[in-house]
Amino acid sequence: MASGDIDVAYVAKLARLALTPAEVERFGAQLGALLEHVDRLAALPVADVGATAQVIAQSNVMRDDVVRPSLDRETVLGGAPERDGAYFRVPRIIGEDA
Amino acid sequence: MSDATAVEIARSVNAGESSAAKRARAANDRIAERDGVIGAYLSVTSELARTHAARVDARIAAGERLPLAGVPLAIKDNMCVTGTRTTCASKILADWIAPYTATAVQRLLDAGAIPLGKTNLDEFAMGSSCENSALGKTANPWDLGRVPGGSSGGSVAAVAGGEATVSLGSDTGGSIREPAAFCGVVGFKPTYGRVSRYGLIAFASSLDQIGPIATTVADAALVYDVMAGHDPMDATSVDRPVELASPGLREDLRGVRIGIVREFALTELDPAVRAVYERAYADLEKLGAELVEVALPTAEYGIATYYLIAPAECSSNLARFDGMRYGLRVEGRDVGATYEATRAAGFGDEVKRRILIGTYALSSGYYDAYYVRAQKARTLIAGDFAKAFASCDAIACPAAATPAFAFAAKTDPVSMYLMDYYTIPMSLAGLPSLSVPCGYVTPAGGTSPMPLGLELSAPLFAERSLLGIAHAYERGTRHAEARSIPDLPRTAVAR
Numbered sequence: 001m002a003s004g005d006i007d008v009a010y011v012a013k014l015a016r017l018a019l020t021p022a023e024v025e026r027f028g029a030q031l032g033a034l035l036e037h038v039d040r041l042a043a044l045p046v047a048d049v050g051a052t053a054q055v056i057a058q059s060n061v062m063r064d065d066v067v068r069p070s071l072d073r074e075t076v077l078g079g080a081p082e083r084d085g086a087y088f089r090v091p092r093i094i095g096e097d098a
Numbered sequence: 099m100s101d102a103t104a105v106e107i108a109r110s111v112n113a114g115e116s117s118a119a120k121r122a123r124a125a126n127d128r129i130a131e132r133d134g135v136i137g138a139y140l141s142v143t144s145e146l147a148r149t150h151a152a153r154v155d156a157r158i159a160a161g162e163r164l165p166l167a168g169v170p171l172a173i174k175d176n177m178c179v180t181g182t183r184t185t186c187a188s189k190i191l192a193d194w195i196a197p198y199t200a201t202a203v204q205r206l207l208d209a210g211a212i213p214l215g216k217t218n219l220d221e222f223a224m225g226s227s228c229e230n231s232a233l234g235k236t237a238n239p240w241d242l243g244r245v246p247g248g249s250s251g252g253s254v255a256a257v258a259g260g261e262a263t264v265s266l267g268s269d270t271g272g273s274i275r276e277p278a279a280f281c282g283v284v285g286f287k288p289t290y291g292r293v294s295r296y297g298l299i300a301f302a303s304s305l306d307q308i309g310p311i312a313t314t315v316a317d318a319a320l321v322y323d324v325m326a327g328h329d330p331m332d333a334t335s336v337d338r339p340v341e342l343a344s345p346g347l348r349e350d351l352r353g354v355r356i357g358i359v360r361e362f363a364l365t366e367l368d369p370a371v372r373a374v375y376e377r378a379y380a381d382l383e384k385l386g387a388e389l390v391e392v393a394l395p396t397a398e399y400g401i402a403t404y405y406l407i408a409p410a411e412c413s414s415n416l417a418r419f420d421g422m423r424y425g426l427r428v429e430g431r432d433v434g435a436t437y438e439a440t441r442a443a444g445f446g447d448e449v450k451r452r453i454l455i456g457t458y459a460l461s462s463g464y465y466d467a468y469y470v471r472a473q474k475a476r477t478l479i480a481g482d483f484a485k486a487f488a489s490c491d492a493i494a495c496p497a498a499a500t501p502a503f504a505f506a507a508k509t510d511p512v513s514m515y516l517m518d519y520y521t522i523p524m525s526l527a528g529l530p531s532l533s534v535p536c537g538y539v540t541p542a543g544g545t546s547p548m549p550l551g552l553e554l555s556a557p558l559f560a561e562r563s564l565l566g567i568a569h570a571y572e573r574g575t576r577h578a579e580a581r582s583i584p585d586l587p588r589t590a591v592a593r
Contacts, residue, residue: 011458049478081426
């Protein structure tokens, strides 16, 4: 792991965050300092160690596939930035380059 | 503080000596009188409190007995309560109204608690001072020029300032324990999975846990007992019986072994702070505990591990804030630009930093070197605790290396991250852990004595034992009763 090689503008693109040039510079320096700190993990012998995703041994919790009431549609749509009747209204996605 | 505890309030309301309505009114008056100065609340839900109190009084009148009858409760504003603004102290959710109620909150309300309002936090619970809130400034009631700690700063300040009897916080890497230490109250993070996270807006899903904040260990145990337990709405909620903590509260520590961590040398602390912790350890012994040295050789890697895992999970969880279905939307020339502009305008600097570091740690070419390595380090850290608990019932250490610091004292992010040095390892291991008041120091340049907290941590699901030990320490030392917060100015300070 090499520290300080973070390409903030590229990572921001992946994270869908618009950053100003000043932010790219500031965050770059701050994240570089953090990466320097986390580089100490290289000293830990982890080759034969399993990864822990979470500490409580529990996986694939299932419930019966039964229809039950969900949140009220009007209440949920009430939080939408823009709506069209019973739908969320979102910017056009198909037929654009983005 | 002379205010009644939750245990006392519930007893008197159940006995008909007081009423929930009376308690709700008094709490609301207290908020009106003090919150202009403290700034603990982002929203005060007086109408909800009134209607709820009336319902509680009707149930009592009908012969029901409720464990939290009439107990005034403050709720961290990253927990959903139907019909209330739930903001995470972020511009991106500044006007969002929750369409449902978090399970933990619902259980407390069903048990008779009165919802006073929603409290301030570091944006999306990311921070250790509450200064990362985009929506308000919360002061430490012990010294208004100092931070309350974070991220549950509003919830601890509300309890410390007498603006709520108990409150809920959430703890991902120390966000209940560090502020509880800074404000001289009890803050308790249960075992991961013991309290439902349903309705807690996610920051780092493998670490987040809801817990109680109170003026006494007995009150924290009472709240814990009501809200702990399995919830089918949270797939990480653990389906095993809850061992109630309240019946396990004890008065001495005979037969208890307390681990003192070799790697957490007190000699690294300021001498006045060090003296408080040396006395705390001696007091544990005086109460009958046997002190044993334990080793946590990988604990020093906690912060490095945490600041890969938590941001990685944060970057994934916060991807949902894209301006499409709820919250802020800032229009761009196309959908991609709308996402980017919305998130740029909606998130503050700390949230952006964590999204960036998490995205980086999960990105192609860095995933194994950073994220997977951190997950393996997490295994080692949890393993160290398991070994340590073979020789002790609980581990004692400082909750934080210093008392609460002044506003704007920590400008560089890594120095802020280091505030959680003593709390993060327990979070990574999922352990139940709490902070209980253990003394006071007057910081250099400070005007008044500031509280310190002793952190006690126990094996997974050993909540009953842990709260019992903390109760014996609290009763044997009575630090919280020794001092009260200074008189507050009558007029609101400018924020």
